[in-house]
Amino acid sequence: MEHINAEIISIGTEILLGEITDTNSVFIARTLRDVGVNVYYMSSVGDNEQRISDVIRAALARVDVVITCGGLGPTVDDMTRQGVAAATGRGLTFHQNLFDAISERFANFKVRMTPNNARQAYLPDDALLIENPVGTAPCFIVEYQENKAVISLPGVPREMKYLMIEAVIPYLKRHYNLQETIIKARVLRTAGIGESTLDSRIGDDLLQQSNPTVGLAAHAGQVDVRITAKATSVEIANRMIDEVEAILRERIGTYVFGIDNERIEGVLVQLLTDNQVKVGLLQAGVGDVIGTRIREVDSSGQVIASSEVYTSPGELQAKLGIGEGVSLRDLAEKAAEGAAQQSPEALGMAVVSHPEMGEDHDDSESGTAIAVYFAGQKQSRVYGFGGQSEVAPEWTSTWAMSMAWRMLKEKFAE
Secondary structure (H helix, E strand, C coil): CCCCEEEEEEECHHHHCCCCCCHHHHHHHHHHHCCCCEEEEEEEECCCHHHHHHHHHHHHCCCCEEEEECCCCCCCCCCHHHHHHHHCCCCEEECHHHHHHHHHHHHHCCCCCCHHHHHHHEEECCCEEECCCCCCCCEEEEEECCCEEEEEECCCHHHHHHHHHHHHHHHHHHHCCCCCCEEEEEEEEEECCCHHHHHHHHCHHHHCCCCCEEEEEEECCEEEEEEEEEECCHHHHHHHHHHHHHHHHHHHHHHEEEECCCCHHHHHHHHHHHCCCEEEEEEECCCCHHHHHHHHHCCCCCCEEEEEEECCHHHHHHHHCCCCCCCHHHHHHHHHHHHHCCCCCEEEEEEEECCCCCCCCCCCCCCEEEEEEECCEEEEEEECCCCCCCCHHHHHHHHHHHHHHHHHHHHHCC
């Protein structure tokens, strides 16, 4: 088959309760991507036979391959076997050889096997057994009508990863005659621009094309632009991505600070170091949000010339000797200018936030303000949330550092 579409279903009530994070689906998706299988859906379902069978049945109606993860243990709430059987219109068959293998494994571990482990010797009728040499949970494949398949893997990450690589991928390549196709992705990391504005600048011609595809993912204070190409080799995929990246850089290059895993603080520190510029920081109401991130990549402490942290805007205002009536934006701008004066050739950054405010007030000018000052130029921005907001630390520090990065970039490009 030329194109194989897949859906991943994670099974376990503990996922829906937020007690564990579903990292298994991420691994499975990346592994399928690397062999050219499209993952179009991911879902999670609790330990309920009816709901498991319903979600599998819905998945079989829209994709070729359904991969379930979890629910193959020996306890009463492990219901994946029953759910797969019901969804595919089958019963369950007891396999004596499977039961004997489970018994032998427990004996080798010198652990007494309890009677409920016999449940694991039942598989959907005519299922293909996947040997599990790294665990006790038997796994299986049910081949369904119209060349579809349900593949059930254990929820233990170590077992799932081993079986995914050693059994599932070889099966998919063999059963679906997969060509040597890879899916390669590259992420352009942008800052200092909102998602809707970025979307508009990129244009529908790129956002709506099919290969390579271009998509946006917004985070606190920055937006990622992902380019994904499907090809028969890494070299061809990279060439396709290069062509799209060149167009993107013509349209949004001024906002692109890095690729893939690069972080704004690392890029900013490198730019400061290259141009022998120090940073002065004044922050109030949110803690040392900028300094903490800069120090993570500048362990020698050469970049920060000065750093002062205050508990509230009022405390900072008194320190700077500024009278009443000043707006939060003006206070941030004056603080950034003052921070820049702490050292020759210094860039000043300021974050000023009301620590008692969250996101439940209407005045967008009174929550938080950031400002950057360098060589007589200043930029600032205000937000409607205060220091209590959980997004305040990352959002304000990312935007402040992106402002500083763009200001330096424009200055030294003159």
